[in-house]
Structures are given as structure tokens and as C-alpha cells.
Amino acid sequence: MALSLSCHATLHLQHQVASRNNSNKNLDNVRSLVNRIGIASVQSSPVESLRNGHWVKLICGASFEDVVDIRNLSLVYTLAGVDCIDCAADASVVSAVNEGIQAARGIVDVRRPWVMISVNDDQDLHFRKAEFDPENCPIDCSRPCEIVCPANAISLQEETMKELSQVAGVSGVLKGGVITERCYGCGRCSPICPYDKINLVTYVRDAATIAKLIKRGNVDALEIHTNGRQTTPFQELWDKLGDSSKYLRLVAVSLPNIGDLTVSTMKTMFSIMQSRLHCLNLWQLDGRPMSGDIGRGATRETIAFAAQLALSNDRPPGFLQLAGGTNFHTVDGLKKERLFQSTSTLKNSINEELSSSLHTLIGGIAYGGYARKIVGRVLSSMQAQNGDASIEDHPEYLLAALVEALTLVGTVKCYDPSLISSAKVNCDP
Ligand code: SF4
Ligand code: SF4
Numbered sequence: 001m002a003l004s005l006s007c008h009a010t011l012h013l014q015h016q017v018a019s020r021n022n023s024n025k026n027l028d029n030v031r032s033l034v035n036r037i038g039i040a041s042v043q044s045s046p047v048e049s050l051r052n053g054h055w056v057k058l059i060c061g062a063s064f065e066d067v068v069d070i071r072n073l074s075l076v077y078t079l080a081g082v083d084c085i086d087c088a089a090d091a092s093v094v095s096a097v098n099e100g101i102q103a104a105r106g107i108v109d110v111r112r113p114w115v116m117i118s119v120n121d122d123q124d125l126h127f128r129k130a131e132f133d134p135e136n137c138p139i140d141c142s143r144p145c146e147i148v149c150p151a152n153a154i155s156l157q158e159e160t161m162k163e164l165s166q167v168a169g170v171s172g173v174l175k176g177g178v179i180t181e182r183c184y185g186c187g188r189c190s191p192i193c194p195y196d197k198i199n200l201v202t203y204v205r206d207a208a209t210i211a212k213l214i215k216r217g218n219v220d221a222l223e224i225h226t227n228g229r230q231t232t233p234f235q236e237l238w239d240k241l242g243d244s245s246k247y248l249r250l251v252a253v254s255l256p257n258i259g260d261l262t263v264s265t266m267k268t269m270f271s272i273m274q275s276r277l278h279c280l281n282l283w284q285l286d287g288r289p290m291s292g293d294i295g296r297g298a299t300r301e302t303i304a305f306a307a308q309l310a311l312s313n314d315r316p317p318g319f320l321q322l323a324g325g326t327n328f329h330t331v332d333g334l335k336k337e338r339l340f341q342s343t344s345t346l347k348n349s350i351n352e353e354l355s356s357s358l359h360t361l362i363g364g365i366a367y368g369g370y371a372r373k374i375v376g377r378v379l380s381s382m383q384a385q386n387g388d389a390s391i392e393d394h395p396e397y398l399l400a401a402l403v404e405a406l407t408l409v410g411t412v413k414c415y416d417p418s419l420i421s422s423a424k425v426n427c428d429p
Contacts, residue, residue: 026395046083053341055364074100080405114220153182207240254284270316288325292370298325319363
């Protein structure tokens with residue numbers, strides 16, 4: 001009996017040692033991949049990325065607030081070399097992003113990306129949450145809402161009610177519903193519900209809270225989402241933000257294509273900001289919002305938007321960056337339009353030094369739903385095995401997630417694809 005116990009303990013110890021060795025090996029593989037691609041040795045700042053047309057921003061989602069996923073996404077994309085991480089304007093979300101960045105830099109000494117928070121001046125698709133009462137849903141509903149949700153933000157469970165089934169022939173009710181912190185407001189669940197049970201509730205972030213958050217010092221950039229139809233709410237928000245803009249390195253304005261009015265609206269917004277704009281500014285060209293994960297064609301609108309603005313000689317200063325429908329095919333689309341990293345002599349900043357230098361016409365690309373989807377598959381698989389874990393504690397998953405992120409970021413940063421594909425072969429968790 002004692003011999004059997006001793007054998008069991010030895011085997012257990014051997015298993016632990018093997019598992020730790022494997023884990024260390026995978027973490028070494030992560031470091032080696034980041035170093036071979038050259039991310040760790042690149043010291044260029046996010047500003048240089050904007051100037052050279054290889055700026056990449058990860059959009060965590062203006063309404064996405066799952067801090068476990070946000071921390072892991074931030075870690076993975078920091079190692080992949082993004083220039084900026086855009087997140088909800090919420091203190092705990094900002095902390096999660098900064099924690100992810102710090103954890104990444106504890107693995108390899110990569111450059112710190114800027115942290116950006118997103119706010120809205122009025123009702124906006126990016127600032128809404130789905131809501132419904134599952135107890136009002138027919139128990140026999142096939143639940144298409146659960147299937148269509150790209151964020152796994154709807155979870156329903158059937159609860160049987162013996163008393164009711166005896167009295168009224170009812171077999172049970174649905175429980176659960178929308179996981180609020182995971183819902184980022186894409187709106188896909190609402191039209192698919194056959195019983196019209198889902199509402200999308202919009203909200204506006206409070207400007208005073210945003211100003212305080214900016215002044216805390218762990219936010220580098222602000223993005224204002226506007227529908228561009230009227231500039232009064234934009235002016236009101238900018239005024240309420242007061243002197244907080246002097247703590248920032250970049251102010252971005254995210255706007256949809258409003259046709260012939262786009263440039264004149266941009267000029268009005270620029271003139272509103274100008275007297276208190278002490279940093280760089282950027283225009284985020286929001287083609288087809290929150291659709292990059294849908295498919296290849298989703299990226300067309302933002303490329304058409306970029307082509308339209310690239311032709312304009314009288315647009316106001318500021319870098320141009322694509323978003324809304326961006327995915328793996330966006331760079332190819334830009335290349336076809338001869339917009340990828342092509343240079344311009346237009347002013348890009350109110351800052352004298354920067355405005356006098358040559359820079360690329362398009363500063364870069366922001367990736368949201370598509371970036372979250374490709375890494376999210378690895379995160380889901382890790383969570384299924386290990387629960388809410390920090391990805392660096394499971395380096396086999398970290399390596400797999402990093403390869404996915406590099407494949408996307410590398411299209412803009414021009415990483416060597418052969419290094420990424422050779423790493424992919426060895427990273428099945
Ligand atoms: S709005 Fe989008 S993210 Fe939110 S629950 Fe519906 S499908 Fe999911
Ligand atoms: S599809 Fe509509 S009715 Fe069916 S479970 Fe979802 S919200 Fe309820």
C-alpha cells in the first residue's frame with residue numbers, strides 16, 4: 001500500500017515537472033517569436049507609425065466591459081505590436097487594459113501602446129446594450145439570439161417548474177439573458193428574434209466622469225464618436241471635457257461617411273477643437289460599424305470612405321485611419337486603391353514640427369470585431385478548460401493567440417509571414 005502511494009506521488013511529481021517544462025518552453029517560444037519578428041527591437045513611437053502608415057489600433061469595444069477578456073486581448077495584441085488599444089471609458093476597463101499591457105511587457109520588453117477611451121456626443125450604435133426578459137420568451141423558442149451573438153453575450157438556461165406544468169401545462173421558463181458586460185451593442189440579436197423581444201438601449205457617457213478618468217494619468221488618447229449630422233452635441237461635449245485634453249497625446253474623432261457634407265462637418269469639428277487641441281488629432285473613418293467579423297465584403301465601405309477623403313485637398317488637419325468593417329482583407333483593398341502607405345504632403349497636425357514633415361495619406365487601421373474574433377476563439381477554448389484565467393499562465397494558448405494576432409497586425413506592419421506560419425505549425429494547444 002505504502003509502495004503504491006509512493007509510486008503515485010512520484011508519477012504526480014513527474015507530471016508536474018513535465019507540465020512546467022512544457023509551459024516554460026511555450027513561453028520561450030513566445031519570446032523567441034516576438035524577437036524574431038523584430039517587435040521587441042522596434043523602438044518607433046505610435047506617432048511614427050501614424051506618419052509611416054503602419055499604425056494599428058485594437059478596438060476592444062466602446063461598450064465591451066468583460067475585464068478578463070479585455071486584459072487577455074490587451075496582453076496578446078501588445079505582444080503583437082499594436083500602437084494603441086481603444087476601450088470603454090470605464091475605470092475598471094482602463095485598469096484591465098493597462099494590466100494586460102504590463103503583463104505583456106513582463107514577458108518581452110515591447111513598446112507600450114497608447115490607451116484610448118471612447119466616448120459619444122449623442123446616440124450612437126457603439127454605445128448601446130441589448131436587453132430582454134428571458135421569462136417572457138416562449139420556452140420552445142429555438143433561441144437564434146444566442147447563436148447569432150458574436151460576443152457570446154446571450155446565455156439562456158431552461159428551468160423546469162413542476163408546479164406550473166401540473167397546473168397550466170407549462171414546462172418551464174428561460175433564465176439568464178444578456179450578459180451585459182459582454183454585449184457591445186452590435187444589434188444582430190434584435191432583428192433575428194422571431195418574437196420581437198429584444199430592445200437595444202442607448203446611453204451617453206458622462207463627460208465629467210470622462211474628464212476625471214483622463215486626468216488620472218493612465219489614458220493617452222480620447223476618441224469622440226459622432227454621427228456627424230449636427231455639431232452642437234459635439235461642441236457641448238468638447239466644452240464639458242474642459243482642460244482634460246491637455247493630458248492627452250491624441251484626440252480622435254470617429255465619424256460615418258455623410259457624403260458631400262463630410263469634409264465641411266470635419267472642418268467645423270476641427271474649428272471647435274482647435275483652441276484646446278494641444279496634441280495630435282486623427283479622423284477615424286467608420287465604414288460599416290462593428291462588422292469586420294462578418295466577412296470579406298464588410299471592409300469595402302471604409303476603403304471607399306478613405307478613397308473619397310484622400311481626394312479632398314481641403315480637409316482639415318489630422319491623420320486618417322480606417323475602422324468599421326476592417327478585417328484581414330483591408331490592406332489588400334487599400335493596395336488596390338493605391339492608398340496603402342502612399343505618401344502625402346497635406347498637413348497632418350496643428351503641431352508645426354509634424355505638419356511640415358512628409359507622411360502617408362492613410363495613417364493606419366483599427367481592428368475591432370475581427371481582431372476579437374480570431375483571438376477570442378483561443379480565449380474561449382482556454383476558458384473552457386481553465387475558467388477565467390490569465391493567458392500568460394497558459395503559454396500554449398498565449399502562443400496560439402499571438403500567432404492569430406500577428407497574422408492580422410502583420411498585414412499592416414509588414415511582418416515576415418513565413419515566420420508567423422512556421423510558428424503556427426507548432427502551436428496547437
Ligand atoms: S447586441 Fe450584439 S453583442 Fe449585444 S447581445 Fe445582441 S448580438 Fe450580442
Ligand atoms: S430569440 Fe427572442 S424569444 Fe427567442 S430566446 Fe431569444 S430573445 Fe427570447
